[in-house]
Amino acid sequence: MAIDNAELIRMYRTMLTIRRFEERASKEFRGGSVPGLVHSYIGQEAIAVGVCFNLRKDDRMVSNHRGHGHLISKGADIRRMMAEIYGKRTGYCKGKGGSMHIADFSIGILGANGIVAAGLPIATGAALAAHLEGGDRIAAVFFGDGACQEGEFQESLNLASIWKLPIIFVCENNQYGVNTHYQYAIAGGSIPRRARAYNLPVRTVDGNDVVAVYEAAREVVARTRTHVGPYFLEFKTYRWYPHFESDAIPDLRPREEIAAWKKKDPIKRLAKRLLKEGVATARELEAINEEVLGRIDEAVKYAVESPLPRPEDALEDVYSTQGIS
Amino acid sequence: MRKITYAQATLEALQEEFRRDKRVIHMSNDIPPELREEFGEERVRLTPIAESAFVGAATGAAGSGFISVVDLRMATFGFVAMDQMVNQLAKITYMFGGQARFPVLLRMSIGAGIHMAAQHSISPYAMYMNVPGLKIITPATPYDIKGLLKTAVRDPNPVICFEHSLLAPLEGEVPDGEYTLPLGEADVKRKGSDVTIVAISKMLHDALAVAGEMEKRGVSVEVIDPRSLVPLDINTIKKSVAKTGRFVVVDEACRTCGAAAEILARVTEDEDIFRKLKSTPRRVCGLDVPIPYSPPMEDYVIPDRAKIRAAVEKVVGSQA
Numbered sequence: 001m002a003i004d005n006a007e008l009i010r011m012y013r014t015m016l017t018i019r020r021f022e023e024r025a026s027k028e029f030r031g032g033s034v035p036g037l038v039h040s041y042i043g044q045e046a047i048a049v050g051v052c053f054n055l056r057k058d059d060r061m062v063s064n065h066r067g068h069g070h071l072i073s074k075g076a077d078i079r080r081m082m083a084e085i086y087g088k089r090t091g092y093c094k095g096k097g098g099s100m101h102i103a104d105f106s107i108g109i110l111g112a113n114g115i116v117a118a119g120l121p122i123a124t125g126a127a128l129a130a131h132l133e134g135g136d137r138i139a140a141v142f143f144g145d146g147a148c149q150e151g152e153f154q155e156s157l158n159l160a161s162i163w164k165l166p167i168i169f170v171c172e173n174n175q176y177g178v179n180t181h182y183q184y185a186i187a188g189g190s191i192p193r194r195a196r197a198y199n200l201p202v203r204t205v206d207g208n209d210v211v212a213v214y215e216a217a218r219e220v221v222a223r224t225r226t227h228v229g230p231y232f233l234e235f236k237t238y239r240w241y242p243h244f245e246s247d248a249i250p251d252l253r254p255r256e257e258i259a260a261w262k263k264k265d266p267i268k269r270l271a272k273r274l275l276k277e278g279v280a281t282a283r284e285l286e287a288i289n290e291e292v293l294g295r296i297d298e299a300v301k302y303a304v305e306s307p308l309p310r311p312e313d314a315l316e317d318v319y320s321t322q323g324i325s
Numbered sequence: 326m327r328k329i330t331y332a333q334a335t336l337e338a339l340q341e342e343f344r345r346d347k348r349v350i351h352m353s354n355d356i357p358p359e360l361r362e363e364f365g366e367e368r369v370r371l372t373p374i375a376e377s378a379f380v381g382a383a384t385g386a387a388g389s390g391f392i393s394v395v396d397l398r399m400a401t402f403g404f405v406a407m408d409q410m411v412n413q414l415a416k417i418t419y420m421f422g423g424q425a426r427f428p429v430l431l432r433m434s435i436g437a438g439i440h441m442a443a444q445h446s447i448s449p450y451a452m453y454m455n456v457p458g459l460k461i462i463t464p465a466t467p468y469d470i471k472g473l474l475k476t477a478v479r480d481p482n483p484v485i486c487f488e489h490s491l492l493a494p495l496e497g498e499v500p501d502g503e504y505t506l507p508l509g510e511a512d513v514k515r516k517g518s519d520v521t522i523v524a525i526s527k528m529l530h531d532a533l534a535v536a537g538e539m540e541k542r543g544v545s546v547e548v549i550d551p552r553s554l555v556p557l558d559i560n561t562i563k564k565s566v567a568k569t570g571r572f573v574v575v576d577e578a579c580r581t582c583g584a585a586a587e588i589l590a591r592v593t594e595d596e597d598i599f600r601k602l603k604s605t606p607r608r609v610c611g612l613d614v615p616i617p618y619s620p621p622m623e624d625y626v627i628p629d630r631a632k633i634r635a636a637v638e639k640v641v642g643s644q645a
Contacts, residue, residue, distance in 0.1 A: 093422035093424070095422075096420055103417075103425065111417060121378045121380070121384070125383060127385075132386075151377060156378050158375065159382060317422060317423035319460070319481075320481040
């Protein structure tokens with residue numbers, strides 16, 4: 001089934017939103033107006049968009065430390081995201097989490113996570129909830145190749161498999177855990193083989209082709225909604241920038257390799273397709289870019305103008321006061 | 326009033342909460358047959374031995390509208406799931422700015438005296454007291470565990486219930502009807518006027534025995550069980566020490582940075598109470614070694630009645 005043109009344009013707009021958001025967050029961080037750290041998602045935009053565009057608002061998603069793209073694709077408000085990154089009171093977490101811990105439970109975002117692979121058990125629990133609720137909700141969790149060596153990865157795949165939980169494990173194989181190549185870190189060199197060992201069906205897809213990602217995710221999401229068990233998707237991709245936006249850890253990846261992957265830009269690739277198939281004109285694409293840049297400016301303005309938390313706000317929210325009955 | 330065991334009281338608490346609220350689920354790799362039979366395998370889930378996965382799954386399910394009860398069995402196995410407990414469950418309500426709640430009750434057995442050596446004997450609640458975001462209870466009687474567990478299931482936050490292994494067969498009075506006990510309320514288990522003993526978990530029973538002996542010698546000992554370490558009802562303890570002026574804290578866990586140290590510090594850093602002290606307060610704690618296997622060594626490193634008695638005599642001085 002072909003993807004309709006309006007959906008393609010929406011995907012383009014969202015990929016571009018992620019790109020411009022990350023460019024701006026990085027610029028502001030390097031300029032000193034953002035505390036902490038940001039892990040850039042640039043280069044991997046097609047995966048978050050292709051997968052999340054197949055999820056419903058009530059599906060639950062768990063993200064990781066490189067999470068801005070997942071959040072934007074699942075429908076998070078970029079103003080509140082930016083405000084959180086700025087450490088402002090209006091941020092998603094009132095400035096208590098920052099870039100790596102943004103959540104929006106109202107749209108099924110159960111949080112980004114600063115610990116590699118730690119989101120997998122949590123997402124498995126979200127899938128357990130979906131299973132117990134009945135119905136056709138599902139859970140999805142994003143993680144990188146680096147997470148595949150953690151015990152929590154092995155345990156979660158196993159648990160989801162024996163309990164036949166409705167979860168999609170989305171591995172973004174960007175090939176490096178910081179500077180360590182997955183071929184070094186993974187015995188046998190294959191992530192899919194690991195997933196198959198836990199009896200999960202697996203598909204490996206070009207993570208820089210949003211149409212391929214979307215089509216694979218559409219099929220896998222439809223299957224998972226029938227609650228027949230978990231699925232594992234491996235997307236081959238590459239992050240353009242160092243592990244995080246700082247020079248504290250040097251980028252040791254081969255320069256030529258980085259340059260070669262930048263030529264496989266998922267956004268340019270989609271743009272080319274849109275132009276070729278007559279879905280959009282160059283002028284229309286440029287108008288989308290302008291619109292996105294305007295929204296990013298607006299988000300930054302919102303963040304900058306928002307109040308900082310009061311120091312003593314640090315004492316709130318250690319415990320939930322939400323009623324349970 | 327009827328008498329039931331600590332283990333029966335625990336089971337009753339869970340059964341009643343499972344009946345009351347269909348959202349309550351249970352995960353453990355050693356499941357209580359009574360729960361399984363009454364509530365079925367979907368709600369009472371058998372897990373593989375994969376602590377990180379099932380503690381994390383309990384967290385994810387709790388964040389998705391369920392109420393998770395996890396029996397980790399021994400507290401030493403809990404360490405396998407430390408990332409999920411400490412980095413995730415304890416912190417994410419806060420890190421997400423309070424937008425979600427994670428009602429998870431974690432149960433773990435603690436204590437020495439079972440000749441199982443250090444990898445099956447520990448009382449690690451102080452480690453968790455050092456992690457903001459968790460609530461911690463250490464019930465020592467059938468009545469207390471039933472009331473506290475029922476409250477813990479209804480709390481929107483993670484609660485860890487530490488249960489001393491040797492308490493399971495202990496019998497005590499438990500009323501037939503429904504009741505709950507609030508977290509953060511210490512219980513004065515025995516009234517007295519000369520010395521205050523605060524005793525945690527199983528040590529309560531040893532402290533009460535010593536109090537009985539001391540009474541025959543003319544020393545009136547007040548015994549307080551904090552019951553909940555987080556939140557800690559320091560006011561009840563302070564009130565007692567202000568009255569007696571003599572203070573002993575008894576805890577089976579290691580002395581260094583323990584719950585006893587914390588309780589002692591919080592009482593004595595209160596200037597009014599400090600001035601009212603008639604003698605130097607003392608701790609009776611486990612020695613700072615891993616719990617050894619062989620009984621003579623094991624007995625040596627954990628507090629017993631003789632050690633508690635000696636501490637009481639010391640704080641009472643010539644009066645005893």
